[in-house]
Structure formats: C-alpha cells, structure tokens
Amino acid sequence: MxxxxxxxxxxxxxxxxxxxxxxxxxxxxxxxxxxxxxxxxxxxxxxxxxxxxxxxxxxxxxxxxxxxxxxxxxxxxxxxxxxxxxxxxxxxxxxxxxxxxxxxxxxxxxxxxxxxxxxxxFTLLDAKGAYVFGNPAFADTSPRRPIVVDGKTVGWLLMVPFERATEAGDLRFQKTQRESSWIITIAATLLAILTTLWMARALASPLRRIASATHTLAGGDLSARVPTVSSGDIGQLEHDFNHLAQTLESTERMRSALVADISHELRTPLAVMSGEIEAIEVGVRPVSVEAVRSLGGEVKRLSRLVDDLYDLSLADVGALRYHHEQLDVCETLRSALRRSARRLGDAGLTLRVDLPDTPLWVRGDERRLQQVFTNILENALRYVDAGEIVCVTAREDARTVYIDFDDSGAGVPEAMLPSLFERFYRVEASRSRATGGAGLGLPICRGIVEAHDGEIAAARAPLGGLRIAIALPRSTETFRNRRDHE
Structure with missing residues (x-):
C-alpha cells in the first residue's frame, strides 16, 4: 500500500x-x-x-x-x-x-x-418477572415500566430496543436508506468529477497560455503577448507578463540601436584618421603640424568616446566608484565654472552666476559632481550659439539643494525634452556630428546624479532656451553638526 x-x-x-x-x-x-x-x-x-x-x-x-x-x-x-x-x-x-x-x-x-x-x-411479565405474553426476545436491560393496580405491582411491560428489533419492515427501511445514500454519493461524486474537470481546465487555461507565450519569448520572439481576459491574480500575472515582454522588446531595440550608434560613432573618427593617414602615405598631404593636429583631435575624440562608454557601462551596473564625503556643492560648482569660463567667453557666450555666499552642504563625490557640471557646460558650448547667455544658479530649502543651468539659445522642443537623457540621442544629428559629442554626456550625468539619490531633468528655461535642473539631497549631518556648534 x-x-x-x-x-x-x-x-x-x-x-x-x-x-x-x-x-x-x-x-x-x-x-x-x-x-x-x-x-x-x-x-x-x-x-x-x-x-x-x-x-x-x-x-x-x-x-x-x-x-x-x-x-x-x-x-x-x-x-x-x-x-x-x-x-x-x-x-x-x-x-x-x-x-x-x-x-x-x-x-x-x-x-x-x-x-x-x-x-x-412489547413483552408482558408478571409481578415476579416471569414471562406472560408478547415478544420473548427481551433482555434485562430492556426499557420497562411497572403495571400498578390499587397500589400493587401486578406486572411489568417491557419493550425490545429498536436496534434489536430486526423485523422485515425495519430491515427494508434501513436497506432503502443505505441504497439511497449510495446513489446520492455516487451522483455527487460524478458531479464533483465533472465540475472539478471543468474548473481545472478553466484555471489552467490562462496558465497554459502564459507558458506557451513564455516558450515563444524564450525562443527569441519578443512580440509574444497573452490576452488579458482573466481577473484577480491570474489577470495580474497576464498583465505582468505582457509588461515584461514589452520591456524586453524595448530593451532589445535599445540594445540594437546602441550597438548601431556605437559602431557609427567609432567609425567616424576611424574613417577620418584612415583618410588622413592614406593621404599622407600617397603623398597627397604632406606630414605637417596641421595634419598631426588633425589626427590628434580624432584620437582625442575617439578616446573621449571610449571613456564615456566605459563610465556609462559602469554606471549601468552600479560599479562606478564613488567617494562620498561632506562637501560644499557651491565650491565644487565654482571650480567647474573656472575651468570652463574662458572657453565659454571664447565661444561668445555670456556667463552669469548666482550662487549664495553660504555653503550648500551635500554628501557626494566631488570629482563625479564636477564631471556632471562640466558635461552640462560642454553641451552649452556645443549647442548654444554665440551671443547667447548661460546662467548658473543654486539655492536650497530644508531638504534639497537645487542647481539650474539655463541658456537663452534656441532650446529643445517640448516633445524631445524627456529623450535628452537617452544614449546617443541628438536633437539635430547632422550638427551634432560636426560640432557636438556622441550623445552620452547627459546619460552619464543622470547616472551620477541618481547615484547621489538626486534627480536631473530637462525643461524650458525662463531665458527661452534649455534648463537642466539638478536636485540633490541636503546633508542633514552637516546641518545638525553646525546647529549643535551654534
């Protein structure tokens, strides 16, 4: 058994x-x-x-x-x-x-x-308990009642218990009840089998659809979806599966686009370098300082692209190293502005800075935050025309430090603002290839800011151009220490 x-x-x-x-x-x-x-x-x-x-x-x-x-x-x-x-x-x-x-x-x-x-x-006994009349199959434990006449017990009336009365009618009644019980049990069991089979198929049907779609998805067809016809937990599972499939499909499209964009970005400087070297080899172009400078510029561009890709990949997997410490973000911002001020002036841009005199304390990595500020200023150099204004402001409230980079340039259409932080995204592709970068600066900035538990967003600036707004958590530890000293 x-x-x-x-x-x-x-x-x-x-x-x-x-x-x-x-x-x-x-x-x-x-x-x-x-x-x-x-x-x-x-x-x-x-x-x-x-x-x-x-x-x-x-x-x-x-x-x-x-x-x-x-x-x-x-x-x-x-x-x-x-x-x-x-x-x-x-x-x-x-x-x-x-x-x-x-x-x-x-x-x-x-x-x-x-x-x-x-x-x-019924059984009738006399006063002494001797059998007189009735059913002789009685027992001493049978229910009995005395028969009293003029105060004297003249006999006893007994009754054989019902369980011991096996008359034909009793047996037929008991048999009928048992047969009816068996018929009801068998009918109920058959009904339970049919109902259970229907319910099992009904419950398993959406799961089979999900399993089939999962096999299709695993086979490489990322367009697989399941109809959301159920409710409750099964319906939620169908919705989650479709969301997962949609996310995988979107990720695969982004991966394909990323590979294509990387290939294109690498091909451009390599093609320029190959053409320069070939021209020097055949004697079309002499070896000169200008030719070497042109090759050096393409090498720097290629090196910068590789560095950006490396930083971006590290930020994606959370492996980009950070050394967090208490720092005054105003001083970090001033350092980045000092390095970019001359280049902004040479490009014909007017720089306006509005920073508070008191420190704005945050907890972060000074080198990575300077990288964020420098990338944003580099974008202004590439995409804002000469004669425009670049304005940098900072302020704080009880919990957050806000840093805004505004310009008075042509700006970006509203529909394109959310896409600025996507990899290799360019508002004007032709112009970006000539004077801009690879479209990785803002995605790297987003990764660094999010690693500081902050937020970065693009919006239309009050000056008419583009605003890059950064919000970083205020360092409460430094604030408490300063309050205790006071």
Whole structure:
C-alpha cells in the first residue's frame, strides 16, 4: 500500500498542471462527500433511531394504563392466554379496547402510530418477572415500566430496543436508506468529477497560455503577448507578463540601436584618421603640424568616446566608484565654472552666476559632481550659439539643494525634452556630428546624479532656451553638526 501511494504521488507530480489541479480538487471533493455521507449515516443511526426510541418510550408509558385497566377487570393475566387477539386490541394505537368493560370509559387514544412494528416489540411479565405474553426476545436491560393496580405491582411491560428489533419492515427501511445514500454519493461524486474537470481546465487555461507565450519569448520572439481576459491574480500575472515582454522588446531595440550608434560613432573618427593617414602615405598631404593636429583631435575624440562608454557601462551596473564625503556643492560648482569660463567667453557666450555666499552642504563625490557640471557646460558650448547667455544658479530649502543651468539659445522642443537623457540621442544629428559629442554626456550625468539619490531633468528655461535642473539631497549631518556648534 505505501508503494502504491508513492507511485500515485509520483505520477501526479509528473502530470500536467490541469491534471494536478484536477487531482487536488477531486480529492477534496471526494473527502467532503465522504464526510457528508458518513455524517448523514451517523445522524440517521443516532438521531433518527434515537428519536424513534424516545417515541417508543412514550408509547411504552402510554400502554401501561390500558393493561392495568384490563387486569383490574379480569383479576389476572389469564385472559390474555385464553384470547391472544385481545393483546393486539389492547396494544393497538389510536383505538379503544375492544374487550368487554363495565365500569370504565373507553380507553384513551394513543399518540404514536405503529409503522415500525411496535406491537411486536412489547413483552408482558408478571409481578415476579416471569414471562406472560408478547415478544420473548427481551433482555434485562430492556426499557420497562411497572403495571400498578390499587397500589400493587401486578406486572411489568417491557419493550425490545429498536436496534434489536430486526423485523422485515425495519430491515427494508434501513436497506432503502443505505441504497439511497449510495446513489446520492455516487451522483455527487460524478458531479464533483465533472465540475472539478471543468474548473481545472478553466484555471489552467490562462496558465497554459502564459507558458506557451513564455516558450515563444524564450525562443527569441519578443512580440509574444497573452490576452488579458482573466481577473484577480491570474489577470495580474497576464498583465505582468505582457509588461515584461514589452520591456524586453524595448530593451532589445535599445540594445540594437546602441550597438548601431556605437559602431557609427567609432567609425567616424576611424574613417577620418584612415583618410588622413592614406593621404599622407600617397603623398597627397604632406606630414605637417596641421595634419598631426588633425589626427590628434580624432584620437582625442575617439578616446573621449571610449571613456564615456566605459563610465556609462559602469554606471549601468552600479560599479562606478564613488567617494562620498561632506562637501560644499557651491565650491565644487565654482571650480567647474573656472575651468570652463574662458572657453565659454571664447565661444561668445555670456556667463552669469548666482550662487549664495553660504555653503550648500551635500554628501557626494566631488570629482563625479564636477564631471556632471562640466558635461552640462560642454553641451552649452556645443549647442548654444554665440551671443547667447548661460546662467548658473543654486539655492536650497530644508531638504534639497537645487542647481539650474539655463541658456537663452534656441532650446529643445517640448516633445524631445524627456529623450535628452537617452544614449546617443541628438536633437539635430547632422550638427551634432560636426560640432557636438556622441550623445552620452547627459546619460552619464543622470547616472551620477541618481547615484547621489538626486534627480536631473530637462525643461524650458525662463531665458527661452534649455534648463537642466539638478536636485540633490541636503546633508542633514552637516546641518545638525553646525546647529549643535551654534
């Protein structure tokens, strides 16, 4: 038996999801049906039969009076032996006694009928306990009541218990009840099997669709989706799967575009260098300081692109190293502005700076924050025309330090603002290739700012151009220390 059970469990584990759900729900239903059948049987045997016993006890007590009256009229129990049919007349319910009486009114009508052979279960004993008449199959434990005439016990009336009364009618009734119970149990089991099979298929159907779509997705078809026709947890799973598939598809498109963009960005300086070197080799262009300077510029551009890609990849995997410390972001910003001020002036741009005299304390990496500020200023150099204004401001509130870089240039269309922080994104591709970078500066800035638990966003500047807004958490530790010293 244990080996059989183990084999069955092994087969269930190997079965499909529909089979497992069907087996689980069927077992539960069969157990419930079995428990209900057992409870009904116990209720019948203990409840219904007990109820009949209580009714028969009442019948027993009601039959003592007619026997006492008959004994008083005849003076002994011999009249029953001489006229056996008189016993049934006396014990018959809902009928008066038919034996002759002279001084008594008709016997009272009894409240209980005899549909289960009650008359055949009475036993009459004399005062000494000797058998007189009735069912001889009595026991000492059988319910009994004394028959008292004029204060003297003249006999005992016993009743054979219902469980021991195995009359043909009783057996047929019990058999009928058992057959009905079996029919109901079998019908309920068949209904449970059909219902369980339908429910198992209904529950497993969306899961099978998700499993099939998962296999399709794993095979490389990222357009696989499942219809969201369910509700509850299954519906949420369908929605999450579609969201996952959409994210994978979007990531794959970004990866393909990234590879194409990187290839293009690397090809441009390499093509220029290859053309310069070939021209020098064939003698079209002499080896001069100008030629070397041109090659050096392309090498620097290529080196800068590789460095940006390396920094961006480190930021994506969270491996970009940071040395966080308490620092005055105003001083860090002034340092970046000092390095870019001359180049901004040479480009014909007017620099306006509005920084507070008091320190703006944050916790961060000074070198990485300077990289952010420098990249933003480099973008202004590339994309803002001469004669325009570049304005840098900083302020703070109770929790945040705000740094804004505004310009009065042509700006960026509203629809393109969220895309500025995507890799290799250019508002004007042709101009960017000529004078701009690879489109990696702002994505690197976003990674660094987010690593400082800050936010960076693009918006339209009050001057009419582009605003790059940075928000960094204020250093509460330095603020508390300063307050304690005060």
């Amino acid at each position: 244990p080996q059989t059970l183990t084999r069955v469990l092994r087969e269930i584990r190997r079965a499909s999801l529909t089979g497992k759900l069907f087996a689980a729900m069927l077992v539960v239903n069969v157990l419930v049906i079995g428990a209900m059948a057992l409870g009904a049987r116990l209720s019948f045997e203990r409840g219904f039969l007990g109820y009949l016993e209580q009714q028969e006890i009442k019948r027993l007590e009601s039959s003592v009076g007619p026997l006492a009256m008959a004994y008083r009229d005849h003076g002994s129990w011999d009249f029953l032996l001489q006229n056996r049919s008189l016993w049934h007349e006396i014990m018959r319910p809902y009928a008066p006694a038919s034996y002759p009486v002279t001084s008594h009114a008709p016997l009272p009508r009894l409240p209980v009928s005899s549909l289960i052979g009650t008359n055949t279960r």
